[in-house]
Amino acid sequence: MNDWNELLSLIEPIPEPRVLVARDYRILGVNRAYLRAFDQSQSPVGAYCYEVSHHYAAPCDQCGESCPLQTALQTGQPARALHLHHTARGEEHVEVELTPIRDASGVVVGFVEGMRLLRAVSEDAGMIGHAPAFNRALALIARAAPAMTPVLLLGESGTGKELAALALHRLSSRHDRPFVPVECSGLTESLFESELFGYEKGAFTGANQRKFGLVEAAAGGTLFLDEVGDIPLAMQVKLLRLLESRSFRRVGGVESLAADFRLVAATHRDLQAMVEAGSFRRDLYYRLAVFPVELPALRERHEDLPQLCEKLLQRVAPGRALRLDASAFQRLSGYTFPGNIRELRNLLERASLLADGEVILAAHLPDLTSDPAAIAPPVASRRSLAMAEDAVVQETLAFYGGDRAQAAQALGVSERTLYRKLARARQVSYSRG
Numbered sequence: 435m436n437d438w439n440e441l442l443s444l445i446e447p448i449p450e451p452r453v454l455v456a457r458d459y460r461i462l463g464v465n466r467a468y469l470r471a472f473d474q475s476q477s478p479v480g481a482y483c484y485e486v487s488h489h490y491a492a493p494c495d496q497c498g499e500s501c502p503l504q505t506a507l508q509t510g511q512p513a514r515a516l517h518l519h520h521t522a523r524g525e526e527h528v529e530v531e532l533t534p535i536r537d538a539s540g541v542v543v544g545f546v547e548g549m550r551l552l553r554a555v556s557e558d559a560g561m562i563g564h565a566p567a568f569n570r571a572l573a574l575i576a577r578a579a580p581a582m583t584p585v586l587l588l589g590e591s592g593t594g595k596e597l598a599a600l601a602l603h604r605l606s607s608r609h610d611r612p613f614v615p616v617e618c619s620g621l622t623e624s625l626f627e628s629e630l631f632g633y634e635k636g637a638f639t640g641a642n643q644r645k646f647g648l649v650e651a652a653a654g655g656t657l658f659l660d661e662v663g664d665i666p667l668a669m670q671v672k673l674l675r676l677l678e679s680r681s682f683r684r685v686g687g688v689e690s691l692a693a694d695f696r697l698v699a700a701t702h703r704d705l706q707a708m709v710e711a712g713s714f715r716r717d718l719y720y721r722l723a724v725f726p727v728e729l730p731a732l733r734e735r736h737e738d739l740p741q742l743c744e745k746l747l748q749r750v751a752p753g754r755a756l757r758l759d760a761s762a763f764q765r766l767s768g769y770t771f772p773g774n775i776r777e778l779r780n781l782l783e784r785a786s787l788l789a790d791g792e793v794i795l796a797a798h799l800p801d802l803t804s805d806p807a808a809i810a811p812p813v814a815s816r817r818s819l820a821m822a823e824d825a826v827v828q829e830t831l832a833f834y835g836g837d838r839a840q841a842a843q844a845l846g847v848s849e850r851t852l853y854r855k856l857a858r859a860r861q862v863s864y865s866r867g
Contacts (some may be wrong), residue, residue: 438462438544440561441535445546453547455532459483459493459503462544471551473522483547487519487528503762506532507542516573519549525564527552528852529576547685552576561594562745563738568732571598574727584677586662587700587724589729592774595700598729602698603656614648614695619664626669628685629707630676637686649682649693658693662722663703663714674718697722732771732778739767742778746795748807750783754792761796769802780840 442463445452459482460644468474484490485847488497493585495501506512514531529552532545555561555572563569578585579602587595596615596800603613621629624638632647649657665673676682677697681690699722708714732739743766747756758766762785773775785798831841 440652441546451549451551453483454535455483455505455545455547457542457544461486468549470604471549472519473501487517489520502530502532503545506534506545510534510542514577516552516569516576518569521551527555527569527572527576529573550576552601552605555605561597561601562741563612563735564741565735565738567734568738571727571729574725575601576605578602578605578725578727582696584697584699584722584724586705586724586726587698587729588726588773589700589702590731591702592771592776593731594775595702595729598727599656599658599660599698599700603658603696606656606696608655608696612652613658614652614658615658615660616648617660619661621665621669623666623669624685626665627672630673631682631684633685634687635658637684641686644684647682647684649676649695650691652695654694655696658698659697659699661701661703662699663701663705663708667713667715670715670718674715674721677721701823732774736767739763741780742775743782746775746779746782747786750779751786754786754788756789756792756794758794759796762799763796765796765799765802 441454442465445454445463446465448465449467451471452465453461453468454463461478461481461483463479464474464477469477469546478486482493482504484493484497488494488499490497494499499517500515502513502515505515512531512533514529516528517528518525519528529550531548533548534542535546536546537543552572555575559573564566575585575598585599585602587598589595597794599615600613603609616630617628621760627633628645628647630647632650633641635641635644658836659673664821676693680693682693693761705714705719705723709716709719732742740763743758747754747758766778767782773780781799781802782794784800785794788798789795831838
């Protein structure tokens with residue numbers, strides 16, 4: 435194909451960045467949207483794509499990265515990948531898709547490269563990083579975001595599942611509509627219905643006026659069900675009915691209302707094991723787990739620790755130019771973070787209060803250890819299950835000096851669930867007394 439100018443005229447009016455690339459990786463043309471998005475003062479035409487995007491001296495596949503150009507050339511089909519590109523603002527995550535261009539005889543002569551910058555994700559302190567495990571999760575989020583497919587976010591407590599859900603929303607076509615989170619832990623059956631579906635005036639004692647539920651609040655946007663694994667069986671059927679019929683009734687109402695939301699759910703529990711144990715409905719699991727995304731624990735992405743510390747310090751101490759000295763960073767680097775990013779943020783926020791100047795020292799951090807036996811609170815033994823749970827809750831709370839947020843994190847439950855367990859323990863103790 436000789437007339438690349440004709441193709442350039444076709445990509446010029448497209449509002450998203452587009453690049454024409456030859457088979458040998460040379461850039462043949464770019465549209466103005468590309469120059470604007472990447473703050474390019476000079477056109478990269480004539481340079482190799484790997485030089486401009488990665489500052490490499492050789493193609494991506496020769497430097498340990500996936501190369502969508504090579505994949506598209508081999509398969510003859512469009513190929514997509516998540517890359518880190520150099521921009522005027524530093525390195526940024528970019529979703530790249532290359533579509534082959536053929537001449538009259540059907541031979542691939544070049545490619546149209548489309549790009550989507552994932553700034554909506556990188557703006558969140560908990561959703562930044564370059565580690566392979568993080569990039570894999572981010573690539574799945576970017577791929578799923580434009581669709582209406584339900585997404586199930588999996589991972590340990592504190593790995594940033596709500597941030598991931600928010601990223602899915604911001605990268606979707608529904609980004610200008612509401613993002614509505616629902617904390618499923620601790621909701622009774624009546625609360626679950628009234629919170630999700632709302633109620634009519636007079637539906638029950640105290641219902642003095644109509645209340646719109648969270649399903650209605652999420653109209654046109656995203657409904658995020660956090661800790662969906664904590665929903666009791668009796669309520670799971672109500673959620674399944676909502677997802678299957680895409681309709682609901684307010685409590686006390688007779689009118690069937692249409693539901694319009696994109697569903698994102700999250701849990702730290704093993705839902706498949708719960709299905710086999712009979713504590714989670716199989717049909718609901720298949721509804722939720724259409725597109726599962728596993729968020730890595732912080733110990734699986736330790737190379738992201740410097741960047742995470744920098745961004746989190748900006749969050750917990752805005753206006754202060756705080757930084758970690760070598761000894762403080764070494765102490766954090768040797769720790770496994772059972773509470774993940776949430777625990778890291780708590781440690782940095784505490785240290786920021788102890789530091790008088792702009793440097794956080796090792797002395798401003800607690801004596802961390804990677805030995806689980808050394809950091810775990812004591813566990814009661816040889817008691818009834820209920821008594822043992824009460825004892826563990828109380829001992830964990832005492833271990834963390836009454837800090838309920840840290841205790842809940844260590845136990846792997848939400849603070850709301852912890853409050854409920856503490857209230858039950860007090861009732862049992864009172865009845866025994």
